[in-house]
Amino acid sequence: MDILVFVEMRGGKVRPAGFEAISGARKLADVAGGKLTALLIGKSLDGLTGEIEKYGADRILLAEHPLLEGYTPEGYREALVAAVEESGAKIIVMTATTMGRDIAPVVTAKLDAALLPDCTSLEYKEGRLSVVRPVYAGKLIMNLAATSWPVVLSLRPKAFLATEREGVTAEVSRLEVDLEGKIRAQLLETRAEAGDKLDVTEADIVVAGGRGMKSAENFKLIEDLASRLRGAVGASRAVVDADWRPHSEQVGQTGKVVSPSLYIAVGISGAIQHLAGMNSSKVIVAVNKDPEAPIFKSADYGIVGDAMEVLPAMIEAV
């Protein structure tokens, strides 16, 4: 069973989730047999093949075109469909990031395939592919199987470990993509956030603040602790709705679902919609002045106290 993995890039660099996807696909290929082809889509890609090879792809396919420098659903769809044809892959693996979640259903519809989205683990047994995926914002876990081929999968960021392999070499080839008149939703601009800011979904440590932080200014403390820990800032919906923090930081049922090794919730009550977004974190720490706050029920470690007093002490201690 040949596998194609689409390796996500942004701004000319492979995203962490991209490497995880190659590793996830590699493990699947080891069990399912067949060749693993890694697809890169962009403008100039030559310098990246070495990095990709290390994670164990048998082949690397480069789809280069000036119009593929930035992401468009139609441009990337053309490249992906051409790559599926070229490689003969029956399993197509992607990342369950903003890009992957957009393009996976497009490719599925184009190939009339089965879609298994946002997977946290994969199993191939007796010719059948099944996956585990959180549903209802993580309140339940679903085992879902494909009953026909081809299958498109997207892998949740941080659920698969990116691991390098020894002594693998990949054959590199190029893929011609005809984009003439294909791209109707055109990319006007991409604005990257200042200074390689880590996204909450990608960070290994998240320090999140809620209404208990009392003001937008006080989030300086959250930012300081996050930067000391090389982590990212998260927020409850209450503070996003109050415009203290941007939408991109909201964790929860209508925000982002994160699973870092350490999630520190400060001044967050622990509403079920917030818990849904962070309950799969490895270790949860809560700081809240109310000993009865529901967040303590989900936390591994708690400190009852005023955030304005506890946070400076934490910043000092780490």
Added chain:
Amino acid sequence: MNIAVLVKLVPDTEASLKIGDDHRYISTADLNFVLNPYDEYAVEEALLQKAKHGGTVTVISFGGDEAVKALRNSLAMGADNAVHVKNPGGIDLLGVAKTLAAVLKEGRYDLIFAGKQAVDDDSGAVGPMIATLLDIPHVSSVIKLETEADKLTAEREFEGGVERFELTLPALITAHKGLNEPRYASLKGIMMAKKKQIEVVEAEPVPAKTEVLRLTYPPLRPPGKIVGEGREAVPELIRLLKEEAKVL
């Protein structure tokens, strides 16, 4: 402008969920259902566009009898027409998309809105699938939309930035939180919605390509401990994070 909005009824985000006896679906007994939160943004945006360009807003829901509630809620917000596409059973994501795409094709809509994702299956797939099946351009997870006569600019966030697209109608947009502030239905709206005729479409089954094997509960977190009170507890917390949890 002829606008369609795809809406779905989902369990209240407040609810704790119980798995049904078949271990494949949730138990719906005593469960409160609401309009999918992202679909509220979609309905609101459709109403804003109608206010700007004129036209009609048709809300469409695929499902069993419960779908009617999603439609009534959307009508109460101000949608003009509602279509209930009856679930013939045994359909998966792509089947839902194919069925809805066929209905949308008939309606010749200029602009189609869907939610970024339904907060039950959390797939975020139906919108982009439908755009592909209808062969129209789309932008998903949109947080900002500007429209002129037949041109749209749409912004969306990705991990680490924002990207802005331009596209012409017909097109499909999936709505993310931040796009707008959904209005509350007025009493008058609710009364009117009760009286509105809902068009019913009988759908054909589409063979599913996926099968739910099992639903389970996530592993229970072991009970945690309160390390202490105030700033005095910080050194002990840091020690535990380093030595016991080994995450620092």
